[in-house]
Amino acid sequence: MIKILAINGSYRDDGITDQTVEALAQALVAAGAEIETILLREYPIEFCNNCRACTQQPGAEPGKCIHHDGMLELIDKIERADCYILASPTNFGSVTAIFKRFMERLAVYAYWSWDMNGPQYRKAQAPKKKALLVSSCAAPGILGRWLFGTDKQLKMTAKVTGAEIVGTLFTGMIAKEQHPKLSAGVRAKIIILAGRQV
Ligand SMILES: Cc1cc2nc3c(=O)[nH]c(=O)nc-3n(C[C@H](O)[C@H](O)[C@H](O)COP(=O)(O)O)c2cc1C
Secondary structure (H helix, E strand, O other): OOEEEEEEOOOOOOOHHHHHHHHHHHHHHHOOOEEEEEEHHHOOOOOOOOOOHHHOOOOOOOOOOOOOOHHHHHHHHHHHOOEEEEEEEOEOOEOOHHHHHHHHHHHHHEEOOOOOOOOEEOOOOOOOEEEEEEEEOOOOHHHHHHHOOHHHHHHHHHHHOOEEEEEEEEEOOOOOOOOOOOOHHHHHHHHHHHHHHO
């Protein structure tokens, strides 16, 4: 059974990101997948402090971080998953701060000893996992995807964790109501996307 790990960087309960991830999860479970959702807003993760201790050891396994917090458990879940759903709203042109904090802790996936000019991604040679990217913004979706950094940041997260992107849901024009609801059109896209993955 395909194991899916959803990592959700939204700040609020039942916003568009929660609704999208939830609808995707339901569709994927109905198609036979096993899914676990991590709400980063409830997860104890410290900021990366750029010490690069975790990047010094070579090899394909994630490096050891100096922090002993929820990220240890989360890395273990990432390692065991076959597919990720990476989700974040667009805030000031980028993923949310809690998603970015999570991203920076993915430094454990880079081998970058002090004598190297730049990092090598540990999972670059590993068999590829899959990633579905989810974002939302006030601007029209197609524009938001192109204009903002969110899409690039979610793609970077997939690359670093060794996943190829197999689908993207970038929902736009959702910020004119206090409690926006997922449209029938997006729900239909979700069913198609989920069907293709499992
Ligand atoms: C602080 C803040 C900054 C935002 N910045 C942008 C932005 O740069 N571009 C945009 O199109 N929407 C922006 N939005 C709208 C959010 O993207 C939108 O409300 C969000 O995707 C909804 O996600 P949620 O329902 O999961 O909270 C911003 C919203 C907030 C609160």
